[in-house]
Amino acid sequence: xxxxxxxxxxxxxxxxxxxxxxxxxxxxxxxxxxxxxxxxxxxxxxxxxxxxxxxxxxxxxxxxxxxxxxxxxxxxxxxxxxxxxxxxxxxxxxxxxxxxxxxxxxxxxxx
Amino acid sequence: xxxxxxxxxxxxxxxxxxxxxxxxxxxxxxxxxxxxxxxxxxxxxxxxxxxxxxxxxxxxxxxxxxxxxxxxxxxxxxxxxxxxxxxxxxxxxxxxxxxxxxxxxxxxxxx
DNA sequence: AATACGTACAACCATTTGGTTTCACAATAC
DNA sequence: GTATTGTGAAACCAAATGGTTGTACGTATT
Numbered sequence: 001x002x003x004x005x006x007x008x009x010x011x012x013x014x015x016x017x018x019x020x021x022x023x024x025x026x027x028x029x030x031x032x033x034x035x036x037x038x039x040x041x042x043x044x045x046x047x048x049x050x051x052x053x054x055x056x057x058x059x060x061x062x063x064x065x066x067x068x069x070x071x072x073x074x075x076x077x078x079x080x081x082x083x084x085x086x087x088x089x090x091x092x093x094x095x096x097x098x099x100x101x102x103x104x105x106x107x108x109x110x111x
Numbered sequence: 112x113x114x115x116x117x118x119x120x121x122x123x124x125x126x127x128x129x130x131x132x133x134x135x136x137x138x139x140x141x142x143x144x145x146x147x148x149x150x151x152x153x154x155x156x157x158x159x160x161x162x163x164x165x166x167x168x169x170x171x172x173x174x175x176x177x178x179x180x181x182x183x184x185x186x187x188x189x190x191x192x193x194x195x196x197x198x199x200x201x202x203x204x205x206x207x208x209x210x211x212x213x214x215x216x217x218x219x220x221x222x
Numbered sequence: 223a224a225t226a227c228g229t230a231c232a233a234c235c236a237t238t239t240g241g242t243t244t245c246a247c248a249a250t251a252c
Numbered sequence: 253g254t255a256t257t258g259t260g261a262a263a264c265c266a267a268a269t270g271g272t273t274g275t276a277c278g279t280a281t282t
Contacts (some may be wrong), residue, residue: 009133016131021240032208038260051241054261058239062279072249075194083201090198097143097191107193131269150228162227162271169269183228183279 001091011063015086023047024055031065032078041076122174126197129173134158135166142176143189152187 018024042052053054056076059065063082068075129135138152153163167187170176174193180188 004170012136013131013133013214016127020124020127020131022124025123028204029207032204037258047240048242049259050243050261053261054240074259078208083204083208087198087201087205090194090201093139093143093194094191094198096140097194128269148228158270159272160229161231161273164231165270185229 012026012086012089014062015064018058018064019086021055021058023052024064027052027055027059028078028083029077030078031076032080032083034076035068035073035077037073041075053100080097118189123197123200125173126175126193129169129175130197132166132169134163135170135175138163138166138170138187139175139189142187142191143191146186146188148178148184148186150184 023045026045030036030041038053038056039049041056042049045052056065056067060067064079066077066079066101068077130139134156137156141147141152149164149167150160152167153160156163167176167178171178175190177190179186179188
């Protein structure tokens with residue numbers, strides 16, 4: 001029985017879960033190049049404003065974007081730090097495969 | 112020269128979705144170091160054999176592991192190629208942020 | 223031959239997800 | 253002021269997810 005003491009498994013769950021949707025990946029891409037309001041984002045997708053709002057909320061919950069009020073708008077900014085975190089995770093897995101890292105378990109139980 | 116990441120949206124969805132679960136990430140980790148049977152995997156988790164079987168099926172559907180029959184067992188092997196695909200995806204996002212990649216859109220449209 | 227083991231698969235259940243519509247409200251525009 | 257725009261939040265719905273138990277069947281073991 002693998003007992004998971006580390007709570008932040010949930011955080012990794014949220015990051016990958018948030019990236020597992022094409023619309024959300026597109027929102028991340030767009031907000032990495034520069035901020036955009038929720039309605040600006042919503043204008044380009046074939047779904048309701050509320051649906052896009054929910055996607056943004058999922059990304060925000062995963063720490064992949066941040067919301068910054070400006071007037072009546074909410075500017076969405078992509079958060080590269082969280083992406084780097086996901087990158088490091090995948091890098092660690094590749095490290096396992098290559099056998100370069102000997103005792104990686106602690107790292108993968110997720111910092 | 113532009114190397115095209117030829118991955119469909121659905122495929123990327125499945126990869127990240129599969130990685131969005133701690134048990135499945137653990138299975139990937141374990142099968143990257145060496146093959147393991149489904150029952151060997153299941154023995155270490157606090158859930159039914161059938162549940163682990165389903166997790167393996169999700170990973171297999173995402174191409175993160177492969178199943179190879181040997182006798183009455185099914186040996187599960189981790190698949191580093193698929194992990195590399197996910198890595199390249201995240202690398203591309205980081206490239207956007209850094210502004211180092213100029214024409215990345217075609218790459219990210221993940222056709 | 224009989225038994226145990228490893229896997230597959232179906233049926234079922236509770237919760238989550240991804241979408242919708244609708245209503246409310248603050249900020250801007252006219 | 254009134255109207256419009258941008259957002260938030262609730263209620264609702266169908267489908268997917270993650271778990272369970274039970275059954276069936278090929279493969280080893282004895």
